[in-house]
Each structure stands twice: as structure tokens, then as C-alpha cells.
Amino acid sequence: MQKHRLQVPQEPTRRDTIGLRTYVKYDPMAPRATTPMMVGKHVVARRPLHGSVHTLYMILDGSAVVGTSISVPNEHDCDAAVNKHRRKQAASLADKTIAKAKRKSRALRVKETA
16 A cells, blocks of 8 residues: 655744753853843833842833833833823822912012002
């Protein structure tokens, strides 16, 4: 009995992925990246945690840290942290303005005209 051989085209090997059974040895003494990175339109600073394999990711709004994460934040996480920070800023500014307006103003001297 004769076996049928099917002609299946070979898929090209991908060079931008890692195989399932790839073994990579982790070197804890190797320097890790500390440069800021862009996530969407937000800047995220990186800081390796000493004595750990983790990296702390800090979401920035200008120069203020508005959120931190151990895993790499996605664009939605950054948007949520920045919006929450800006809402808090607006609320505190409104509270300060209201408190300032409620203060008793000094009695104004009004000169009587004759």
C-alpha cells in the first residue's frame, strides 16, 4: 500500500520571537535600563529595585509622579493615573479658592462726599 505525501508549504521562521523552550539565564548583577520610556503620550520612568528582579515603573505628569507599578503600565493605566491626579489638583484649587473667598474682607473705608 502506498502512502500519500502531502505537500504543505513551510512557514518562514520568525526572527522576532522566542521559542517556547528557550532557556535564558538571569544575571541579577547585570545593569538594567533606567531611562524613561514613552507609553502612548505619557512618560514612564524606570527604577530597578535593589536586591530584586523587579523594576519600579513611575508614571509622570510633568515632573510629578502620579502612579507607580511593578509591571509595565499600559496606555489606559497611564491615562487613568494622570486624569485622577489632575482631578485632585482641580478640586484642591477649587477648595482653596472657595476658602479664600469666604474669608472676611477688611472693611473698606468709604469717604463720604459732601
